[in-house]
Amino acid sequence: MSRLLEVKGIRVGYGTVPVLHGIDIHLDEGEAIGLFGPNGHGKTTLLRALSGLLRPEEGSITFDGKDITGAKPATIVAAGLVQAQQGNTMFGDMGVEETLELSAFTPRARKDRKGRLAEVHALFPRLAERRHQRARTLSGGERQMLSIGCAMMCAPRLLILDEPTLGLSPRLKGELREAISVIAEKGVPLIVVEQDVEFLLALTNRLYLIEQGEVASEIDRDNAPDHQEIMDMYFGEQAH
Amino acid sequence: MTHKQRIFALIALALLALAPIFVTDSYTRHVFIIAFIYATVAVNWDLSLGFGGLFNFGHLAFFGIGVYTAAILTTALDISPWLAIFAGGGTAALAALLIALPVAKLQGIYVVLVTFAFGQLCMQIVLSQGDLTGGAEGLVRLPYLSIGDYKFIRDFKFGYYYVGLAILSLSVVMLLFVATSPFGKSLRAVRDNPDYAAARGISVARQRVLVLVVSAVFTGIAGGFYAIYLRVASPEVFGFSTATLVLSMVLIGGVGSILGPVFAALALTFASEAMAGVRGLEEARFIVVALAMILVLRIAPNGAIDIMGRLFGPGRKT
Amino acid sequence: MDGVLIPTLVSGLLLGSLYALMASGLSLIWTTLGVFNFAHGALMTLGAYIAWTVTEQLGLGIALGFVCGIGVAVLAGILIELFLVRPFYESRNMMLITVMTTLAASTIIERGISMLWGPRLKQLPRVLDGQVNILGAPVSAHEAMIIGLAPTVLLALWWYTGRTSRGRSLRAVGQNQDSAALIGIDVPRTFSLAFGLSAALAALTGILLGSIRFVTPGLGADPLVNAMIVVIFGGLGSLGATAGAAYVIGLLEALLVLWLGLYWTPSVLFVLLILVLVFRPNGLFGRAS
Numbered sequence: 001m002s003r004l005l006e007v008k009g010i011r012v013g014y015g016t017v018p019v020l021h022g023i024d025i026h027l028d029e030g031e032a033i034g035l036f037g038p039n040g041h042g043k044t045t046l047l048r049a050l051s052g053l054l055r056p057e058e059g060s061i062t063f064d065g066k067d068i069t070g071a072k073p074a075t076i077v078a079a080g081l082v083q084a085q086q087g088n089t090m091f092g093d094m095g096v097e098e099t100l101e102l103s104a105f106t107p108r109a110r111k112d113r114k115g116r117l118a119e120v121h122a123l124f125p126r127l128a129e130r131r132h133q134r135a136r137t138l139s140g141g142e143r144q145m146l147s148i149g150c151a152m153m154c155a156p157r158l159l160i161l162d163e164p165t166l167g168l169s170p171r172l173k174g175e176l177r178e179a180i181s182v183i184a185e186k187g188v189p190l191i192v193v194e195q196d197v198e199f200l201l202a203l204t205n206r207l208y209l210i211e212q213g214e215v216a217s218e219i220d221r222d223n224a225p226d227h228q229e230i231m232d233m234y235f236g237e238q239a240h
Numbered sequence: 241m242t243h244k245q246r247i248f249a250l251i252a253l254a255l256l257a258l259a260p261i262f263v264t265d266s267y268t269r270h271v272f273i274i275a276f277i278y279a280t281v282a283v284n285w286d287l288s289l290g291f292g293g294l295f296n297f298g299h300l301a302f303f304g305i306g307v308y309t310a311a312i313l314t315t316a317l318d319i320s321p322w323l324a325i326f327a328g329g330g331t332a333a334l335a336a337l338l339i340a341l342p343v344a345k346l347q348g349i350y351v352v353l354v355t356f357a358f359g360q361l362c363m364q365i366v367l368s369q370g371d372l373t374g375g376a377e378g379l380v381r382l383p384y385l386s387i388g389d390y391k392f393i394r395d396f397k398f399g400y401y402y403v404g405l406a407i408l409s410l411s412v413v414m415l416l417f418v419a420t421s422p423f424g425k426s427l428r429a430v431r432d433n434p435d436y437a438a439a440r441g442i443s444v445a446r447q448r449v450l451v452l453v454v455s456a457v458f459t460g461i462a463g464g465f466y467a468i469y470l471r472v473a474s475p476e477v478f479g480f481s482t483a484t485l486v487l488s489m490v491l492i493g494g495v496g497s498i499l500g501p502v503f504a505a506l507a508l509t510f511a512s513e514a515m516a517g518v519r520g521l522e523e524a525r526f527i528v529v530a531l532a533m534i535l536v537l538r539i540a541p542n543g544a545i546d547i548m549g550r551l552f553g554p555g556r557k558t
Numbered sequence: 559m560d561g562v563l564i565p566t567l568v569s570g571l572l573l574g575s576l577y578a579l580m581a582s583g584l585s586l587i588w589t590t591l592g593v594f595n596f597a598h599g600a601l602m603t604l605g606a607y608i609a610w611t612v613t614e615q616l617g618l619g620i621a622l623g624f625v626c627g628i629g630v631a632v633l634a635g636i637l638i639e640l641f642l643v644r645p646f647y648e649s650r651n652m653m654l655i656t657v658m659t660t661l662a663a664s665t666i667i668e669r670g671i672s673m674l675w676g677p678r679l680k681q682l683p684r685v686l687d688g689q690v691n692i693l694g695a696p697v698s699a700h701e702a703m704i705i706g707l708a709p710t711v712l713l714a715l716w717w718y719t720g721r722t723s724r725g726r727s728l729r730a731v732g733q734n735q736d737s738a739a740l741i742g743i744d745v746p747r748t749f750s751l752a753f754g755l756s757a758a759l760a761a762l763t764g765i766l767l768g769s770i771r772f773v774t775p776g777l778g779a780d781p782l783v784n785a786m787i788v789v790i791f792g793g794l795g796s797l798g799a800t801a802g803a804a805y806v807i808g809l810l811e812a813l814l815v816l817w818l819g820l821y822w823t824p825s826v827l828f829v830l831l832i833l834v835l836v837f838r839p840n841g842l843f844g845r846a847s
Binding site: 077 | 742
Binding site: 295297342345346347348349350352353354356357358360361364365368369480481483484487491523524526527529530531533534537538 | 594641642645646653654655657658659661662663664665666668669670672673779780783786787789790794820821824825828831832835836839
């Protein structure tokens with residue numbers, strides 16, 4: 001089975017402050033993995049490094065057989081490694097449909113743009129309803145949907161979701177999780193960061209616990225330790 | 241200013257004061273005089289740009305206003321050139337007041353644009369009011385400086401040299417005084433942390449008005465002197481090239497330092513004049529200066545211009 | 559009154575059209591990069607001189623003149639972005655630094671032109687000869703063409719940035735660089751596109767101006783200030799705001815010239831600009847960013 005993503009020994013810092021101290025993770029074709037752990041311990045930093053927004057000081061990232069360590073973000077997206085942006089508004093003054101259409105920007109993504117747009121509308125009917133609205137007028141949940149929708153428009157061969165349901169109401173959380181499950185079922189390889197370990201366990205094959213900028217443990221769903229043990233592990237860490 | 245810097249400055253002043261003993265030809269003295277004038281303009285520009293953190297791009301307009309004030313007063317109204325030079329400082333300060341009031345409350349790029357447009361407007365006015373200003377050709381044959389029978393042009397510009405040096409020295413002294421005064425401290429406070437300063441009750445708007453007016457006084461006087469010395473007033477003073485030249489002096493000398501631009505002015509004026517002497521380089525020297533400015537910005541963009549940062553310029557400050 | 563009003567309005571339309579052409583390029587770079595290109599006027603001048611060389615000196619016709627003038631200016635624009643703007647993307651004071659580097663570029667280009675072509679006045683031929691009547695006022699065909707061309711160019715720009723992928727990427731990059739990179743947009747290349755397009759607009763304007771005014775190294779100096787005033791009025795925002803402001807100012811200027819004469823108009827316009835900024839610090843149509 002070929003490895004889709006291989007991350008070895010990644011060290012990343014912001015200026016002189018080191019954040020990641022040698023991270024190893026991997027993802028195989030057809031897998032979905034989850035990352036969890038306390039805030040501020042490097043999950044987002046790792047994701048930024050994967051997407052080319054940060055340059056690792058040491059280590060390598062290999063995607064689909066190609067070395068993408070230190071590559072430009074646009075190149076990485078063109079290769080198919082796509083991250084759905086979390087939190088912020090992407091382009092405040094652009095319309096929903098415009099943004100979705102624009103997201104099929106790379107040559108790969110441009111093929112069958114219309115088909116993918118229809119898929120996104122099916123996943124997130126709200127985006128279809130609000131297609132001419134400006135992004136800044138969308139609610140938090142709708143912005144998240146737009147974010148994920150745009151990532152889907154990029155024709156991802158690997159989709160990264162960084163806390164996709166953060167700050168949303170329980171109902172919206174449910175809606176988004178539904179959609180993410182559908183995406184997983186379509187066979188899109190996923191890396192998902194979430195606080196809710198239960199959700200991760202249901203969605204993914206493997207989980208990594210990231211602590212202090214390192215992989216503290218790797219949990220395989222098939223060989224999973226007791227559910228309670230995982231929760232203890234997680235909440236135990238939280239209690240530190 | 242540190243003790244070492246003070247000594248350094250005094251030595252430099254002494255050397256410059258004694259230089260005419262060794263430098264006796266008219267041409268070299270001329271270059272010194274021009275350098276003194278530009279240095280005055282540059283150093284005062286540093287007050288608003290470096291100390292005040294105000295992106296004033298109309299500073300050369302104050303210079304030009306000084307030039308034309310002196311020129312018009314001496315030609316149209318036959319006023320003594322000495323008075324005309326000082327009047328140049330007055331009108332420049334007035335202009336600064338006029339432009340400072342609207343600019344005081346503007347942010348970022350708007351300050352740049354409005355002050356720049358103001359400079360261009362001054363040029364437009366000068367060009368269009370040809371009867372008074374000589375339009376594109378300017379005014380010529382302005383009177384010499386003299387005290388009684390002694391014409392300052394005599395003795396290879398001996399008198400002019402010391403007037404130029406005096407203007408520069410007075411200006412530097414004034415700026416040092418401002419920098420160490422409470423006003424200077426509050427200027428730096430506003431520059432480094434406007435919100436905190438406002439919270440402490442410092443009126444940012446009033447600061448800006450004051451700093452612009454203060455920066456205009458000696459600039460205008462330098463302009464008046466420039467006109468009287470060269471006996472010519474031309475719209476060139478409002479142009480991009482002059483502005484780029486003086487701006488380079490500020491940048492290369494070190495934004496936020498006081499002596500830096502003075503030495504940069506001396507160096508650049510001599511370099512520029514040297515190039516003007518070489519055939520084919522008369523126009524090119526402006527290009528060389530512009531390139532030098534870009535290089536300085538490339539090599540030390542935040543060091544040379546750390547206006548908003550916590551670090552000061554090349555460490556030559558109080 | 560009729561006899562004087564119509565020509566004034568037409569004059570205002572012409573001015574507005576010119577201003578719109580002058581300001582559109584400047585506005586494009588500002589909205590995409592957050593940079594104010596002080597070399598914009600110099601690029602107009604460059605376009606005019608290259609066109610003059612091709613058209614008058616080499617006698618190859620005005621069409622080729624346009625092509626070459628615009629082509630060289632585009633190259634210059636791309637070089638300016640590459641060497642004088644790009645190195646400062648990450649700087650804390652990028653806006654201020656690029657003001658200075660583009661000012662330096664302006665000096666280099668204008669002085670270079672002066673050295674290469676000499677200071678003597680030159681003139682470009684009009685694209686169209688003869689006269690036409692607009693609403694009863696006689697206007698030269700060339701100027702009428704400008705009046706028609708400006709809205710066309712503006713509409714083309716509006717369509718380009720609103721409907722095409724590349725054009726939309728300009729707006730996207732202007733709004734959120736990181737997000738744009740994450741959907742696969744090559745941000746530096748987009749900046750080059752913005753500068754190139756802006757330079758093309760500048761050159762086009764310069765060449766058109768070169769036949770109604772004299773071609774001198776200072777050709778672009780006044781238009782730069784006019785463009786500056788337009789974008790300030792309009793609020794440094796969208797293309798639409800810039801276009802609107804251009805025509806408002808054009809008409810205003812024409813009326814002021816009628817009432818106050820040529821001497822006082824620039825000063826009054828400037829005062830009006832200041833007043834607008836006092837009450838609306840982000841321009842007439844601008845929005846606080």
